[in-house]
Amino acid sequence: MNPCPDCRKKLTRVARGPFQRMAYRRIYACPCGRSRIAEPRPLYSLVARCPKCSRTVLRRRHERDRIDPILRNPFRLLQMLLGGNLYHCQSCRLQFHDLRSRSGDQESDSDVEVESESTRSTR
Ligand SMILES: [Zn+2]
Numbered sequence: 540m541n542p543c544p545d546c547r548k549k550l551t552r553v554a555r556g557p558f559q560r561m562a563y564r565r566i567y568a569c570p571c572g573r574s575r576i577a578e579p580r581p582l583y584s585l586v587a588r589c590p591k592c593s594r595t596v597l598r599r600r601h602e603r604d605r606i607d608p609i610l611r612n613p614f615r616l617l618q619m620l621l622g623g624n625l626y627h628c629q630s631c632r633l634q635f636h637d638l639r640s641r642s643g644d645q646e647s648d649s650d651v652e653v654e655s656e657s658t659r660s661t662r
């Protein structure tokens with residue numbers, strides 16, 4: 540773990556709230572309060588993925604389908620409020636909001652890249 544870019548002190552792990560617990564594996568913060576490094580969970584990075592069947596074959600929708608179910612929980616509500624896209628899973632018909640973009644048509648999985656990317660993200 541890198542030291543604080545601001546004061547060079549060692550970062551310490553901080554407690555996560557319910558939303559952060561879903562999105563991040565660990566969060567580090569500096570005692571000076573100026574820097575914070577979060578390690579996102581690989582599952583919640585990069586591409587949108589169906590929360591039910593874990594597939595990445597999704598169709599983007601502008602309006603929700605009245606027949607198929609939509610996933611509602613605080614995490615999804617937050618993504619909707621932040622302007623996430625509405626996706627429709629092609630295999631289990633579940634609809635959900637997600638801030639990530641679609642992975643295209645292949646089952647591409649770049650979780651490995653995310654691991655190295657995570658150490659650089661400061662927020
Ligand atoms: Zn600091």
Ligand SMILES: [Zn+2]
Nearest residue numbers: 589592628631
């Ligand atoms: Zn699905």
